Amino acid sequence: NRRDNIWKYKEFLPVNADNRVSLDEGGTPFCKCEKIGKELGVDLYVKVEGSNPTGSFKDRGMSVGTTKAVDLGVNMVGCASTGNTSASLSAYAARAGLKCAVVLPSGKVALGKLAQAMFHGAKVFAIDGNFDDALKTITELALDGELYLLNSINPFRLEGQKTIGFELVHDLGWESPDRVILPVGNAGNISAIWKGITEFRDAGYIKDTPMMTGIQAVNSAPIANAVKAGEDTVTPVENPDTIATAIRIGAPVSSVKAMRAIKESNGTAETVTDDEILDAQKYLARTEGIGVEPASAASIAGLKKLVENGDVDKGERVVCIVTGHVLKDPNVAIDACEDPTPVSSDPNEIRNVIRTL
Ligand SMILES: Cc1ncc(COP(=O)(O)O)c(/C=C/C(=O)C(=O)O)c1O
Numbered sequence: 302n303r304r305d306n307i308w309k310y311k312e313f314l315p316v317n318a319d320n321r322v323s324l325d326e327g328g329t330p331f332c333k334c335e336k337i338g339k340e341l342g343v344d345l346y347v348k349v350e351g352s353n354p355t356g357s358f359k360d361r362g363m364s365v366g367t368t369k370a371v372d373l374g375v376n377m378v379g380c381a382s383t384g385n386t387s388a389s390l391s392a393y394a395a396r397a398g399l400k401c402a403v404v405l406p407s408g409k410v411a412l413g414k415l416a417q418a419m420f421h422g423a424k425v426f427a428i429d430g431n432f433d434d435a436l437k438t439i440t441e442l443a444l445d446g447e448l449y450l451l452n453s454i455n456p457f458r459l460e461g462q463k464t465i466g467f468e469l470v471h472d473l474g475w476e477s478p479d480r481v482i483l484p485v486g487n488a489g490n491i492s493a494i495w496k497g498i499t500e501f502r503d504a505g506y507i508k509d510t511p512m513m514t515g516i517q518a519v520n521s522a523p524i525a526n527a528v529k530a531g532e533d534t535v536t537p538v539e540n541p542d543t544i545a546t547a548i549r550i551g552a553p554v555s556s557v558k559a560m561r562a563i564k565e566s567n568g569t570a571e572t573v574t575d576d577e578i579l580d581a582q583k584y585l586a587r588t589e590g591i592g593v594e595p596a597s598a599a600s601i602a603g604l605k606k607l608v609e610n611g612d613v614d615k616g617e618r619v620v621c622i623v624t625g626h627v628l629k630d631p632n633v634a635i636d637a638c639e640d641p642t643p644v645s646s647d648p649n650e651i652r653n654v655i656r657t658l
Pocket residue numbers: 357381382383384385386387453484485486487488489490491547548594596597624625
């Protein structure tokens with residue numbers, strides 16, 4: 302049975318739903334992960350955002366954001382992106398009939414995302430710098446009125462993404478999990494999910510709220526560094542680096558909102574290494590059959606680390622948000638595996654191997 306899309310919650314969305322720009326986003330799978338849950342001693346669910354139309358959670362924000370752009374009558378939209386934001390905006394702009402310009406960090410965007418941004422018709426600029434440089438550049442163009450900016454500094458993006466919070470409460474039978482774990486880059490998503498959950502609490506649908514837990518790559522962790530040091534303000538990381546290029550962000554634009562979400566929810570933040578991310582990515586794919594891109598696997602790697610540190614109680618009901626599809630970064634996936642075994646057409650060559658599996 303087809304699950305509802307985000308417009309099921311149109312009364313909570315501050316745009317004219319009659320003008321919605323939609324690719325039937327949201328209503329993503331909510332998978333119980335018995336094996337990993339048993340291994341880690343928690344009641345584990347995974348919210349599979351890679352099942353959205355362009356393969357990441359960004360579609361929820363872009364659906365509402367481009368609907369606002371149509372409401373405003375703009376004719377060009379734009380964003381800086383580590384990849385998924387541009388892939389999503391390019392598709393939604395095409396659907397809305399809006400021109401689209403995206404600025405990407407040269408050579409640091411996963412293949413699938415670059416293919417989408419280009420193929421859906423955005424004008425793609427490659428900047429000799431990182432995501433933070435790209436965001437500064439396109440923000441100047443937005444302030445000059447050249448285009449409507451749809452990075453998560455735009456509140457309508459967060460309005461769309463808060464529906465993840467609505468759905469996971471709905472998926473749990475109108476209950477709150479104990480903890481929500483997700484990867485954090487520009488920090489819009491952790492802020493948005495918290496907003497959605499508190500709106501459902503204030504509407505009287507739920508009483509409890511989850512501990513919001515953000516996971517970052519150890520060399521790209523401005524939010525986690527601040528939380529672990531007990532600081533309220535976030536110090537940008539000058540040269541962020543991680544194989545999880547989606548979260549290779551040093552100056553999160555929503556750091557104030559994210560720190561508030563973590564504090565208000567009695568949550569936390571943790572860092573994981575690239576190796577821990579890659580191990581978790583393969584572990585999730587081969588244990589539970591859920592294929593995600595590296596950044597998304599940070600939520601599983603982070604859960605494992607938090608359990609090992611004793612920061613997660615046995616039996617906690619945990620929802621890990623896995624934010625993008627494995628196909629987004631095919632090079633990392635292929636590099637993590639042994640090459641295909643060349644064989645002739647003689648079935649015995651294969652028989653001798655498969656009998657050893
Ligand atoms: C797969 C995946 N997982 C996690 C994040 C972090 O979410 P935020 O903390 O809300 O930024 C991103 C973000 C990507 C971009 O920022 C972009 O595409 O420009 C992502 O693509």
